[in-house]
Amino acid sequence: MTRRRNVLPRVLLVPAGIAVALFSLPIVALIARAPWAELGSILTTGDTRRAVGLSLITSLVTTGIALVLGVPLALMLARTRLPGRRIILAVCTLSMVLPPVVAGVALLSVLGRRAPIGRLLDDWFGVSIPFTGAAVVIAQLFVAMPFLVITLESALGAADRGPEETARALGARPWRVLATVTLPSVRSALVAGTVLTWARAIGEFGATITFAGNLPGVTRTLPTETYLTLQNDPDRALMLAVIQVAVCLGVLVALRRRWTPAITGGRP
């Protein structure tokens, strides 16, 4: 509790330092190069604010849906002997492997107006998914949810089953076991997977633009806005990227505040 001694070989500081440099130098360069003078004008632009708002909302909705769908999937994969277990895991990974633009095309091939399911939706309900906020969320889900599923599945697979047995022996039904034992025991993986999913969702751009399109206020997210600005006004685009970084940092720090004590609280 007082001084806790370092149990790691010192040499590890070298690669760890290189890794930190690799992550932070480009961000620092970005911040250094950005035209801070334009910050005011950018922040007061309706387009930017709409894009930030849309990005935040869609990425959070995506994260929410990813939790609702991804946690059950991870549980099924880790805890039951599903026949196609490994194939499903591999397929989850594939959506990360596709270039995002191809992912967008693939989504269009399913949900586009002329595509099998899209046509049904259109004919029966008059609903068309592309060019809507829903499409943005679906595109983000497709590329970002695997992070949650894979992170969580691995943690669930490694978790000791003893506490679940104990809970059941004490009379807890499946839902209660899940809520009070299984999920708390993989809480840190859940947090990590959620953060990864959210970060990937808010950074998503290729699949979104291909599947959902790009209309200010409806489907134009901050990454799209940044990419477009990069075409004509690279400096301003860097400033947008810095704003993106700042927004994300804000959300992450807010989240960490709420989550981290819960994670590390148990350890002395």
Added chain:
Amino acid sequence: MTRRRNVLPRVLLVPAGIAVALFSLPIVALIARAPWAELGSILTTGDTRRAVGLSLITSLVTTGIALVLGVPLALMLARTRLPGRRIILAVCTLSMVLPPVVAGVALLSVLGRRAPIGRLLDDWFGVSIPFTGAAVVIAQLFVAMPFLVITLESALGAADRGPEETARALGARPWRVLATVTLPSVRSALVAGTVLTWARAIGEFGATITFAGNLPGVTRTLPTETYLTLQNDPDRALMLAVIQVAVCLGVLVALRRRWTPAITGGRP
């Protein structure tokens, strides 16, 4: 050991099923739409084969370097009281949040020939990083390594410290504790993080084309090739995407074969 009863609420099958559909339908659609007649001609094209080779090599090199750098970083973050711990974790996440093209610009701002560090490298060693295989790897590292770091950090943070204490009490020095206890205890997170990193790396495209360029045989990876083909021959591009999916599936299955028994072996 014989029949193990399902301890999960049945209803979870519904969201899990939706999630599987979300992942698999677009892939199925992709495969259905791809012009299989062209497969032969594509596979015999030197460009395609070079791109597949380059993608495999760079992504595996990236994964290797990510392990060498990322594992120590995750260890440092989880196991020592580094002052900037949380900030470093957040910064790791930021590189995922940036649109990949912006990430490429940021990398150019550090390692471009006119940029601070790039200029030093050029002046002192005559080395120029952009437009080389090294640049491809660096771009992939920048966007893909966070998955390894964050997945592993969370698993290390959650892991019981008891076994490490036991190992030390038995006389194991830090390196040995690391190799025989710490890393084995987070093996499944290590595998998950490695798979995520590799998948993200082999799918990387925006940062690569911006930072490393798109030189056939040198920096033109399969996603870049797919992107370019999409410009001029969309159907052929779909076929390329299917090839990418097939290559990745092959690698994943090969990896799973080697890894999975080790992961699940301990559980009854």
Added chain:
Amino acid sequence: DTQRLNVFAAASLGPVMADVEQEFEAANPEVDVVVNLAGSSTLAAQIVAGADAAVFASANVAQMDVVRDGLGLGAATVFATNALVIVVAPGNPLGIAGADDLARPDVVVALAAPEVPAGDYALQMLGRAGVEVAPSTLELDVRAVVTRVALGDADAGIAYLTDVVGRADVAAVPVPDDQQVLVEYPVLAIDPSTGGPFVEMLTSEIGRAILRDAGFGTP
């Protein structure tokens, strides 16, 4: 011992550049042409950041200006032109005859974003036609506009003629001359000694023939 010649070319020029490369290498066996294809703005950023480019072939004048300003270089040569068309589904089921029909409420329109050249040109064209269009999406590049129409999610879009040449999954409705805009492709030898000959070939009759085959106009 071959000499390497880096050509930075807009992605839409890919097939053209591949053919010119072949011709050039045949004529100059000691030179190995390497074509770096990407969006014009990406290429411009790379060149300004110090990339070792001998030739820059841009899909628009603005990005060429970025490079010229950034490196303090002289004027570029226009080596190709392009024309806008209205892209529709094969057989033109909605009977779109011209820009006016793009304003119809039953027509889902995809345009390129005004930030990219094709979007800028499309706006100019619509301006000349005096039509106000409410697009459903502003794509990041012109190919995506064609993809939209090809997949059927959009009924019509505005793209370059070269984008639809030889495609069966879309059809083109020509734009009358009075609404047409001038689309120019500039090329510049960043390194005149090595890049000059390549630019020469591109602007020679050989290059022009290749460009015409791909649907480009030649000045």
Added chain:
Amino acid sequence: MTLAISVRRDLGTHHLEVDLEVADGERLVVIGPNGAGKTSLLRGVAGLDPIGSGRVAFGDEVWDDTTTGAHRPVEARRLGIVPQRDALLAHLTVLDNVAYGPRSRGLSRHAARRLAHDELERFGIAHLAAARPRSLSGGEAQRVAIARALIGEPSVLLLDEPTSALDLSAKAGVRALLATATTALARPALIVTHDAVDALTLGDRIAVLEEGRITQIGSGRELAAAPRTAYVAELLGINLIRGSLRGSVLTSGIFELTVGAHEVPSGEAIATVRPRSISLHRSRPEGSPRNVWRSRINSIDRTADRVRVRLVDPVEIVVELTSAGLDAIGVGEGDEVWASVKASEVVVTGG
């Protein structure tokens, strides 16, 4: 309602083959050497481990039946259970661990915590309510686990070595609490232990499990009167020698023992000798005892005023004497001694 157990399961090195009935209100203690299968049996009854083939039923509730495939999930068996290891839920406080069962069975959080608090008080560990399991001492954790098993109104109690980490006075206290609780509950209780005092004090019946089979079952008194195996005899502090009886002489290998008056027919037989009835001598004793032999001291266990000397060669025998008595002879581990016992102290029963 009776808990009826019939289990046949492969344990790797041996088979678990147990048929048992535990009546309502009965405390059945299962005792046996390490690795005999006690924990496997308990976990099988709980439904945590497969039972291999067989049947477990509580009254007319079938918990497991491998012929019909009937299975009642663990959580529906209303158990009061203390697992042998890792009993507590590490992420919950002590209070919430104890409240977990009642809460799972539908009580409000408040009511469950109140109940848990009372239970902790009964066990004298209310001051630990807010602690996390990791910070508890071994004995504290075990007391919490027992409190948690007794709370609510479990149908069946399954306790796996509930007192192994407890100090002497805590053991006595917990035994008293267990006795009261099981009597009040009037439900079957299956208690695994290594502790002879636990077994004799708590067990209405004691089942001895050796290598997966029950070798003897009965009240403590019955076991003490006629232990059937060396393990039971040792547990109860009695020497047991199996051999073949002819007349008044029992032969076991090269060892011969003259036994007291009996009506056991010749053939396989068991002789028992109380450790206190054997004397030790430094040299060959003179006088009346019919049985005198030379042996070697293998080990000496001490209690406050007595020592238990284990002799080996030609036969394993434990001798109990006072510390002063041992000092008077002046021998230690590894030394040779003479042992003697009167024939009348050697009781013989059929094999």
Added chain:
Amino acid sequence: MTLAISVRRDLGTHHLEVDLEVADGERLVVIGPNGAGKTSLLRGVAGLDPIGSGRVAFGDEVWDDTTTGAHRPVEARRLGIVPQRDALLAHLTVLDNVAYGPRSRGLSRHAARRLAHDELERFGIAHLAAARPRSLSGGEAQRVAIARALIGEPSVLLLDEPTSALDLSAKAGVRALLATATTALARPALIVTHDAVDALTLGDRIAVLEEGRITQIGSGRELAAAPRTAYVAELLGINLIRGSLRGSVLTSGIFELTVGAHEVPSGEAIATVRPRSISLHRSRPEGSPRNVWRSRINSIDRTADRVRVRLVDPVEIVVELTSAGLDAIGVGEGDEVWASVKASEVVVTGG
């Protein structure tokens, strides 16, 4: 070389304040009630827990000194250690667990495994070599942990309740092995236990730890002769009554006891009475005993042929008698009885 321990650490509810020396070849047993701080002490000495403030030294090797900040990491202390819980490395086989220490100290894999195999054979568990810890029974796991602690040539042995999960014969065997091993090693050994037989059999000296402090230290004989606290007395099966002595009468609350001949001055004093010297009666006994009082039976612990009856009110006293004796009186838990003891059986010592 001597292991010199001086530790002062906050344990939440109380303080751990221990000064101890364990000589080379000495087995020091630490015994005490649950939560007293035994495990904390052991982990502090090992370097696994902070020692708060103080100093731990082995010969002239300083292991921890909070005044100078000196610290020798755990792995450099060459310990033979059995932790109280989760002793084994779950992902290694039994053989590799036992081979882990020698391998860590530089032996080749082959040599370490060979050594480990021999050690497992010594403990009679070589057949478990390939098993994973999860599949072991509680007692099997504990034997593996002890084997692992004794392998190699540890400088100091630190064993935390090494026999708690063992059956009776395994306990005796392990005790014998421990005794041999520590004698052969000739190194300090610190052994925590709850088991009086362990303590008296293994302990060259016994340190009694209560609420973080050592309340008595000495050989088993010394402790038995003059227990200083109720805990020690109970552990050794002796009754202890603290009170104030005036002449031949010791007063403790409302209870008065006439004591035997003594030379203790008036004032605070301790009386001890052996449980066997007290008699129980159903009704008030006639005759010579000077001390006769009415009491209530709180609990009864049974061994094979004897029972220990705990009386409460007006004073806590344990009485030991034969099962037959108890049956003859015909009383049970909760009943009122009369107790009597001769004054000459009540030994008094200074407070």
